[in-house]
Amino acid sequence: MPLPPDTPQGVADALGYLQHYLQELTERQHVSENNINTTLAALIAQLQQLTQLVANPTLPAVLNTPPPPVPSPPTARRTRPKLSSPLDFSGEHHNGHVFLNSCSLYIRLVLEQFCDEQEKILWALMFFKGGHAAKWSENVFCQETDTGVFPMQTWGDFEQQFWVHFFPVNAEADVINILEGTSYHQGD
Numbered sequence: 001m002p003l004p005p006d007t008p009q010g011v012a013d014a015l016g017y018l019q020h021y022l023q024e025l026t027e028r029q030h031v032s033e034n035n036i037n038t039t040l041a042a043l044i045a046q047l048q049q050l051t052q053l054v055a056n057p058t059l060p061a062v063l064n065t066p067p068p069p070v071p072s073p074p075t076a077r078r079t080r081p082k083l084s085s086p087l088d089f090s091g092e093h094h095n096g097h098v099f100l101n102s103c104s105l106y107i108r109l110v111l112e113q114f115c116d117e118q119e120k121i122l123w124a125l126m127f128f129k130g131g132h133a134a135k136w137s138e139n140v141f142c143q144e145t146d147t148g149v150f151p152m153q154t155w156g157d158f159e160q161q162f163w164v165h166f167f168p169v170n171a172e173a174d175v176i177n178i179l180e181g182t183s184y185h186q187g188d
Contacts, residue, residue, distance in 0.1 A: 009084065010102050016081055024079075083109060086124075089166075091132030096166040099127070100159065107155070118150055121158045136165055 003015065086102035089095065103124045107114065114120045128137035143151045152158045 008098075010098075010105065013081065013084060020079075020081055080109075086127050088129040089127050089133045090130040091128070091134075091136065091166055093166060093168040096162070096168075099166075100162055103127075104159075117154045118152075120155045121150075121152055124158065133166070 083106055086099055086106065089099045107120055107123075114123065125137045125140065128134050140151055152161060
Protein backbone atom coordinates (compact mmCIF):
# COMPACT_ATOMS: atom_id res chain seq x y z
CA MET A 1 0.00 0.00 0.00
CA PRO A 2 1.64 3.29 -1.07
CA LEU A 3 2.18 5.96 1.56
CA PRO A 4 0.79 9.47 1.18
CA PRO A 5 3.34 11.81 -0.45
CA ASP A 6 3.62 13.97 2.68
CA THR A 7 4.69 11.06 4.91
CA PRO A 8 7.81 12.06 6.88
CA GLN A 9 10.93 10.13 5.89
CA GLY A 10 11.41 8.77 9.40
CA VAL A 11 7.93 7.27 9.42
CA ALA A 12 8.41 5.84 5.93
CA ASP A 13 11.74 4.30 7.01
CA ALA A 14 10.14 2.79 10.11
CA LEU A 15 7.26 1.33 8.12
CA GLY A 16 9.70 -0.11 5.58
CA TYR A 17 11.67 -1.71 8.38
CA LEU A 18 8.54 -3.16 9.96
CA GLN A 19 7.36 -4.60 6.62
CA HIS A 20 10.78 -6.15 6.06
CA TYR A 21 10.85 -7.56 9.59
CA LEU A 22 7.35 -9.04 9.24
CA GLN A 23 8.37 -10.75 5.99
CA GLU A 24 11.50 -12.11 7.68
CA LEU A 25 9.44 -13.47 10.60
CA THR A 26 7.01 -15.13 8.18
CA GLU A 27 9.91 -16.83 6.37
CA ARG A 28 11.36 -18.01 9.68
CA GLN A 29 7.96 -19.41 10.66
CA HIS A 30 7.79 -21.44 7.43
CA VAL A 31 11.29 -22.83 8.02
CA SER A 32 10.37 -23.72 11.61
CA GLU A 33 7.16 -25.42 10.48
CA ASN A 34 9.10 -27.49 7.92
CA ASN A 35 11.65 -28.51 10.57
CA ILE A 36 8.90 -29.49 12.99
CA ASN A 37 7.12 -31.56 10.31
CA THR A 38 10.37 -33.36 9.36
CA THR A 39 11.16 -34.09 13.01
CA LEU A 40 7.60 -35.26 13.64
CA ALA A 41 7.76 -37.63 10.65
CA ALA A 42 11.05 -39.11 11.96
CA LEU A 43 9.57 -39.59 15.43
CA ILE A 44 6.47 -41.26 14.01
CA ALA A 45 8.66 -43.67 12.03
CA GLN A 46 10.64 -44.52 15.17
CA LEU A 47 7.45 -44.98 17.16
CA GLN A 48 6.12 -47.39 14.53
CA GLN A 49 9.35 -49.39 14.68
CA LEU A 50 9.16 -49.56 18.47
CA THR A 51 5.52 -50.61 18.34
CA GLN A 52 6.36 -53.42 15.90
CA LEU A 53 9.25 -54.57 18.06
CA VAL A 54 7.11 -54.66 21.21
CA ALA A 55 4.26 -56.44 19.38
CA ASN A 56 6.56 -59.02 17.79
CA PRO A 57 9.85 -59.42 19.69
CA THR A 58 11.04 -62.12 17.25
CA LEU A 59 11.49 -59.56 14.44
CA PRO A 60 15.07 -58.60 13.70
CA ALA A 61 16.18 -55.44 15.39
CA VAL A 62 15.21 -52.71 12.98
CA LEU A 63 16.14 -50.03 15.46
CA ASN A 64 19.79 -50.33 14.63
CA THR A 65 19.23 -48.15 11.62
CA PRO A 66 19.88 -44.56 12.52
CA PRO A 67 16.92 -42.22 12.39
CA PRO A 68 16.81 -39.73 9.54
CA PRO A 69 18.76 -36.61 10.39
CA VAL A 70 16.80 -33.72 11.80
CA PRO A 71 17.57 -30.64 9.75
CA SER A 72 19.19 -27.88 11.70
CA PRO A 73 17.62 -24.47 11.37
CA PRO A 74 19.43 -22.25 8.93
CA THR A 75 21.55 -19.55 10.42
CA ALA A 76 19.43 -16.52 9.89
CA ARG A 77 21.36 -13.51 8.83
CA ARG A 78 19.23 -10.63 9.79
CA THR A 79 19.41 -7.77 7.40
CA ARG A 80 18.06 -4.45 8.46
CA PRO A 81 17.28 -1.46 6.38
CA LYS A 82 19.71 1.37 6.81
CA LEU A 83 18.39 3.67 9.47
CA SER A 84 18.87 7.39 9.28
CA SER A 85 20.31 9.03 12.33
CA PRO A 86 18.37 11.95 13.76
CA LEU A 87 19.10 15.34 12.27
CA ASP A 88 21.27 17.73 14.26
CA PHE A 89 19.30 19.55 16.93
CA SER A 90 19.77 23.22 17.80
CA GLY A 91 17.16 23.42 20.54
CA GLU A 92 14.29 25.03 18.65
CA HIS A 93 11.06 24.16 20.45
CA HIS A 94 9.13 23.36 17.28
CA ASN A 95 11.66 20.61 16.44
CA GLY A 96 11.71 19.04 19.91
CA HIS A 97 9.05 16.40 19.25
CA VAL A 98 10.58 15.39 15.92
CA PHE A 99 14.07 15.04 17.37
CA LEU A 100 13.02 13.06 20.45
CA ASN A 101 10.75 10.76 18.43
CA SER A 102 13.54 10.17 15.92
CA CYS A 103 15.98 9.24 18.71
CA SER A 104 13.49 6.97 20.46
CA LEU A 105 12.60 5.17 17.24
CA TYR A 106 16.25 4.66 16.32
CA ILE A 107 17.09 3.30 19.77
CA ARG A 108 14.12 0.90 19.73
CA LEU A 109 15.08 -0.48 16.34
CA VAL A 110 18.75 -1.09 17.20
CA LEU A 111 18.58 -1.50 20.97
CA GLU A 112 21.27 -4.18 20.91
CA GLN A 113 23.81 -1.57 19.74
CA PHE A 114 23.62 0.29 23.04
CA CYS A 115 25.43 -1.15 26.06
CA ASP A 116 23.51 0.78 28.68
CA GLU A 117 21.25 3.75 29.40
CA GLN A 118 24.10 6.26 29.55
CA GLU A 119 25.29 5.26 26.08
CA LYS A 120 21.83 6.07 24.68
CA ILE A 121 21.96 9.52 26.27
CA LEU A 122 25.49 10.24 25.07
CA TRP A 123 24.52 9.13 21.57
CA ALA A 124 21.57 11.55 21.54
CA LEU A 125 23.76 14.37 22.86
CA MET A 126 26.03 13.94 19.82
CA PHE A 127 23.31 15.63 17.76
CA PHE A 128 23.08 18.73 19.98
CA LYS A 129 24.94 21.05 17.63
CA GLY A 130 24.38 24.74 17.97
CA GLY A 131 21.98 27.07 19.70
CA HIS A 132 20.34 26.32 23.02
CA ALA A 133 20.88 22.56 22.57
CA ALA A 134 24.68 22.86 22.39
CA LYS A 135 24.70 25.09 25.47
CA TRP A 136 22.50 22.66 27.38
CA SER A 137 24.69 19.72 26.38
CA GLU A 138 27.79 21.60 27.52
CA ASN A 139 26.07 22.30 30.85
CA VAL A 140 25.34 18.57 31.28
CA PHE A 141 29.03 17.75 30.90
CA CYS A 142 30.02 20.60 33.22
CA GLN A 143 27.68 19.16 35.88
CA GLU A 144 29.39 15.79 35.44
CA THR A 145 32.81 17.41 35.83
CA ASP A 146 31.73 19.31 38.94
CA THR A 147 30.01 16.39 40.70
CA GLY A 148 31.81 13.39 39.23
CA VAL A 149 28.42 11.86 38.36
CA PHE A 150 26.60 12.07 35.05
CA PRO A 151 23.40 14.02 35.78
CA MET A 152 21.01 11.63 33.98
CA GLN A 153 21.07 7.93 34.78
CA THR A 154 18.35 6.59 32.47
CA TRP A 155 16.85 7.35 29.08
CA GLY A 156 13.68 8.33 30.98
CA ASP A 157 15.70 10.95 32.91
CA PHE A 158 16.98 12.30 29.60
CA GLU A 159 13.48 12.45 28.10
CA GLN A 160 12.17 14.26 31.18
CA GLN A 161 14.95 16.86 31.04
CA PHE A 162 14.49 17.19 27.29
CA TRP A 163 10.79 17.95 27.78
CA VAL A 164 11.58 20.67 30.31
CA HIS A 165 14.16 22.40 28.13
CA PHE A 166 13.09 21.82 24.54
CA PHE A 167 9.32 21.46 24.36
CA PRO A 168 7.14 24.54 24.16
CA VAL A 169 5.63 25.55 27.48
CA ASN A 170 2.29 26.17 25.80
CA ALA A 171 2.21 24.50 22.39
CA GLU A 172 -1.36 25.63 21.71
CA ALA A 173 -0.47 29.29 22.27
CA ASP A 174 2.58 28.91 19.98
CA VAL A 175 0.40 27.55 17.17
CA ILE A 176 -2.13 30.36 17.59
CA ASN A 177 0.66 32.94 17.50
CA ILE A 178 1.99 31.44 14.29
CA LEU A 179 -1.45 31.36 12.68
CA GLU A 180 -2.27 34.92 13.73
CA GLY A 181 1.16 36.29 12.86
CA THR A 182 1.56 38.41 9.76
CA SER A 183 4.05 36.04 8.14
CA TYR A 184 1.42 33.29 7.89
CA HIS A 185 -1.06 35.26 5.80
CA GLN A 186 -0.72 34.95 2.06
CA GLY A 187 -1.64 38.51 1.39
CA ASP A 188 -4.76 40.56 0.73
